[in-house]
Amino acid sequence: MVKQHSRxxxxxxxxxxxQKGRKDGYTLDVYLLSPFSLDIxxxxxxxxxxxxxxxxxxxxxxxxxxxxxxxxxxxxxxxxIRLEKMLGKDRVFTTEENRxxxxxxxxxxxxxxxxxxxxxxxxxxxxQKEGPSPALKGEVIRFYEHLEEMLNRFRALRIPxxxxxxxxxxxxxxxxxxxxxxxxxxxxxxxxxxxxxxDAEGTTGKKRIKKLLVRELAYRRSRNYASxxxxxxxxxNRERTIYRESILKKWAHSVxxxxxxxxxxxxxxxxxxxxxxxxxAMAFAVIATLYANRFFVTYSLPWILIAVFSYSLKDRIxxxxxxxxxxxxxxxISDRTDNLYDHLLSRPVGRARLSVEHMKMKDLPPGVKDxxxxxxxxxxxxxxxxxxxxxxxxxxxxxxMLESRHTRLTSLTEVFRLNLHRYTRNMxxxxxxxxxxxxxxxxxxxxxxxxxxxxxxxxxxxxDPPRRAFYKILMRQDGIIRVVTEKEYDE
Numbered sequence: 001m002v003k004q005h006s007r008x009x010x011x012x013x014x015x016x017x018x019q020k021g022r023k024d025g026y027t028l029d030v031y032l033l034s035p036f037s038l039d040i041x042x043x044x045x046x047x048x049x050x051x052x053x054x055x056x057x058x059x060x061x062x063x064x065x066x067x068x069x070x071x072x073x074x075x076x077x078x079x080x081i082r083l084e085k086m087l088g089k090d091r092v093f094t095t096e097e098n099r100x101x102x103x104x105x106x107x108x109x110x111x112x113x114x115x116x117x118x119x120x121x122x123x124x125x126x127x128q129k130e131g132p133s134p135a136l137k138g139e140v141i142r143f144y145e146h147l148e149e150m151l152n153r154f155r156a157l158r159i160p161x162x163x164x165x166x167x168x169x170x171x172x173x174x175x176x177x178x179x180x181x182x183x184x185x186x187x188x189x190x191x192x193x194x195x196x197x198x199d200a201e202g203t204t205g206k207k208r209i210k211k212l213l214v215r216e217l218a219y220r221r222s223r224n225y226a227s228x229x230x231x232x233x234x235x236x237n238r239e240r241t242i243y244r245e246s247i248l249k250k251w252a253h254s255v256x257x258x259x260x261x262x263x264x265x266x267x268x269x270x271x272x273x274x275x276x277x278x279x280x281a282m283a284f285a286v287i288a289t290l291y292a293n294r295f296f297v298t299y300s301l302p303w304i305l306i307a308v309f310s311y312s313l314k315d316r317i318x319x320x321x322x323x324x325x326x327x328x329x330x331x332x333i334s335d336r337t338d339n340l341y342d343h344l345l346s347r348p349v350g351r352a353r354l355s356v357e358h359m360k361m362k363d364l365p366p367g368v369k370d371x372x373x374x375x376x377x378x379x380x381x382x383x384x385x386x387x388x389x390x391x392x393x394x395x396x397x398x399x400x401m402l403e404s405r406h407t408r409l410t411s412l413t414e415v416f417r418l419n420l421h422r423y424t425r426n427m428x429x430x431x432x433x434x435x436x437x438x439x440x441x442x443x444x445x446x447x448x449x450x451x452x453x454x455x456x457x458x459x460x461x462x463x464d465p466p467r468r469a470f471y472k473i474l475m476r477q478d479g480i481i482r483v484v485t486e487k488e489y490d491e
Contacts, residue, residue, distance in 0.1 A: 002455065002471050005417055007479035008424070012416040014459060015061055018399040018409065026461050028393040031368055032418070033361070033454040036384040038426050042358040045389070045422055047335055050356045053419040054391065058340055058352065059256040061411040063111055067119070067146040070111065071153070077408050079108035080154065087158050087171075098170060103344055105174040106255035107408075109181045112150070113252070116189040119143060123193055144208040147186070151216075154182065180225045181248040186216050187227065188245075258412075260338040260352065281318035285310045334394070344405050350397040361385040367468055368456045386454070391418075420453070423475065427451055430476040451475050454486075 005011035016026045034040045063079075070078050082104050086097065093101065123143070126136045159175050190213040194206065220227040226237075226244035288310030296303040334353035342349045361369070362385070395414070402409055431446045453473040460466040470486035 002457065002469070002483055002485070004480045004483050008421040009417050009419050010455075010473055010480065010483060012418075012457065014414050014416070015411050016395065016397070016414065016461075017411040018397060018402065021400045021403065023397065024399050024461070025394070025396045026459060028391075028395075028414075028416070029365075029456075029458040029460075030391040030393075030416070030418075031364060031456040031458075032389040032391075033372075033386040033456075034389070034423055035386060035451060038387070038423055038451070040358075040387045040389060040423060045358070047356055049422065050389070050391075051336055051354070053422065054354070054356075055417045055419075056260065056352070056354070056393070057415040057417075058258045058260065058395075059253075059413050059415070060258070060406060060409050061413045062114055062256065063107060063408045065111060065115070067115055067143075067150065070115065071146060071149055079104045079111060080150070083108065083157055084153070087160075090158065090160055093160075093171070099344065101171055102174045103255055105178040106252045108154075109178045109248075109252040110256065112182050113185050113249075116185050120189045120193060140206075140209065144212060148212065151182070151186070155179065176223075177248060177251055180223070180244075181252055183216060183220050183223075183225060184227075184245055184248065187213070187220065190216070255344075258349070259341040259343065261341045261348070277318050281314045284317055285314040340395075340397070342402065342405075345401065347401075349401050350395060352393065352395045355392045355394075357390050359388045359390050361388060364388065364456075365458070367458070367466070371456070371468075371470060372454070420473070420475065420480065423451075423453065424477050424479070427475070427477040430478045448476055448481070450481065 001013045003011055003013075012030070014028060016024070018024055063077075065078070069075050070080055072078065073081060075081055083101065086093075086101055086104070123136075123139065126133075126139060130136055157175065159172055190209055194209050194213060217227065226241040288306055292303045292306040292310075296306070334355045336354045338352045338354075339348040340350035340352055341347070361372075364372070393414075393416070395412075397412060428449050430449055432449050433444050434447045435442055435444045437443070451474075453475060455471040455473060457469045457471070458466050472484045472486055474481040474484065
């Protein structure tokens with residue numbers, strides 16, 4: 001999925017399924033084609049600048065379930081069921097058990113947010129399509145009953161006595177954070193639903209939704225959670241509520257994100273190749289000295305000339321080889337290498353490499369080149385070919401190690417953000433005045449001056465056929481307007 005993330009950023013989100021009990025690997029190739037007039041090439045946009053404009057986040061794919069499955073006491077992978085079992089008795093937990101409980105609290109908060117947003121969308125769709133109906137009535141009643149059961153069972157968890165206070169040990173603190181996020185989620189979903197049902201007179205279930213919402217608002221006030229009502233809607237309180245919501249989401253989502261820790265592989269390889277360059281240069285100087293000693297009298301003019309020449313050439317050889325090796329390193333390794341660190345396992349579970357390069361249209365792989373050739377016509381054939389920026393991301397995952405602790409995990413998700421601000425530097429003014437006649441009167445309108453950036457994305461996995469997707473990014477000097485999917489297919 002590729003979409004606009006901000007004014008100048010485009011975001012790509014990819015899911016990488018994991019094979020049971022095996023190491024896995026994926027290669028992501030991104031080709032960004034830009035008009036020649038934008039002047040994006042290796043002399044104007046360096047590797048270091050490209051890397052600075054590229055941000056990658058790797059996380060566990062969110063656990064997918066339903067409210068029914070979340071509440072099912074036979075469902076051993078439900079975070080609620082796991083918490084009920086682990087917190088069933090008052091006792092002292094080991095460090096490992098404590099870590100697992102904290103993990104399940106955050107997973108539950110994440111899953112509940114996803115479920116509520118999905119349910120909100122489902123009910124809105126039913127109201128808009130059907131209005132009051134028996135099907136909607138049944139859906140709302142089931143939703144109310146499951147939601148009420150979920151809240152009651154979660155808040156009935158037996159938190160160890162010494163952990164009940166906000167400033168107690170970690171389990172008590174985690175319970176309060178998860179409770180506040182769950183309560184905030186209920187409030188943010190039920191209020192819009194209630195407003196929607198008000199427009200559909202006679203919708204059965206509206207009273208139940210309102211009853212639960214009023215009760216939840218009272219609960220939030222009793223717990224001193226950030227919230228808004230008619231008495232506390234000041235700007236300061238609104239800021240506090242939004243800030244608190246953001247912090248809670250970051251706390252919950254952090255359980256899914258893996259840390260990209262810089263690998264010293266590139267640095268160590270650079271040092272090794274620099275040593276090789278110095279050794280080659282020194283070997284040349286030694287051989288030249290031995291040659292001079294063998295064939296010429298020491299301190300004679302020929303001997304002195306060879307010594308001076310070899311000494312001066314030695315430094316040039318060393319610097320020349322270092323320059324060549326610097327260009328070779330990204331080819332044999334990458335421009336950036338990261339270890340994927342999992343916080344629950346407290347160890348690396350994979351490695352990711354990122355390489356960037358500028359290339360020409362003629363160097364595109366056949367599948368991409370053929371796709372863009374279909375648009376060739378008399379006009380495009382005489383234009384200067386587009387410049388191409390190629391980014392390659394290679395990720396290797398230790399699936400068996402991940403499965404040992406993350407039993408719900410079926411895939412990893414990678415969020416890839418590219419800042420395209422550099423592409424706007426040579427764009428013309430974003431608007432141009434257009435003239436036309438209305439009757440005999442000349443009139444004018446302002447029109448947008450746009451540029452198309454074309455993007456091809458290829459994901460490959462060992463011997464599996466690659467998946468390709470093609471997009472167009474519509475841009476002006478003042479930023480991205482929209483992203484359009486051109487075509488998506490499997491080879």
